[in-house]
Amino acid sequence: MTSEIQQDVTTTSTVNRRGRFGMLVVVLVVAMVASTWLAVSIGAVPVALPQAWGIVADGIVPGLVPRTWTPVQEQIVWEFRLPRALLALLVGAGLAVVGAVLQALVRNPLADPFLLGISSGASFGAVTVFILGVSALGGLSMSAAAFAGSLLALALVYALAQRSGRLTPSRLVLAGVALAYLFQAAYSFVLQAAQSGRAAQQVLFWLMGSLGGARWHLLPLPAVVLAAGVTYLLLQHRPLNAIAAGEETAVSLGVNVNRFRLTLFVLTSLLVGVLVATSGAIAFVGLIVPHAARLLVGADHRRVLPVTALLGAVFLQLVDIAARTVNAPQELALSIVTALFGVPFFLWLLRRRSVDRAVSVQ
16 A cells, blocks of 8 residues: 555656646747747847737748738848847757756866867867868868867867876866867967958957857758757767766766767767857857756756757847847847856856766756
């Protein structure tokens, strides 16, 4: 009788958790749609919310709604604001997921692509191709060069952070910060040597994070890479949970730790490279959002990853809206806005007694 009661309690608890998780996902999806709707309405040329919705609906299914907008409003919403809003969702989701994965892989709550120097490495590759041309790095495209730079940065950080064959959390952060400065110096040299001062000025603004160049033709590559990457990571949620609990635990559960880390390092480098090539290096998204997701759903990556992706998408969408409106008509770099949230959060993490402790599955 007692065992039956305990089983019923366990079943009820599981159902409740699944119900709360499902409700949270629905709320985040609604928030994502609402923030996107708001993003396509706000700007130097105001477009009413019903008109913005009508323009998007008419663009998807022509003639679906009566036309109550001008051709200028249609061009602004469909050709500029909507691609920008969608790119914000993709970049926010991707950077947040990469942060969650890195924090699990290296068992350090401070890990994120910006602090570990990965974004700076990707920026170096992208800037080199942008300024010097595709022949500068053996014919690599901008996205491929950014991927190569991010992979190089991550490999160097991983090598420098090891001590006696094991990763040390404090060495990891220090190595990442040092290499971030190194790659920043490298692409600063490329910019200083550039013949066109105007091009260098544009790149400098882009390097701090900007979605102003978003167009429809730029969306397919990050969308496909992000969808494939998140799908693969969701399938690997059990090994991720195991390695987050510790290498000994992962090995005892049959996980090949070195091979698994290498695979996910390559995948995260690919994600960062593709995203940085379209938006520049945006700080702190990969640091803040995964912790917020764990506070909401715990540390099981089967739930952490989708919630992190949705939270990251909404977060960067709102950040981009703020960047366009706070100092209108001038636009702020996205990293300026994210730093307002990220720096206090980073300092709070540093003050926690558990900052050097591994991120473990609860």
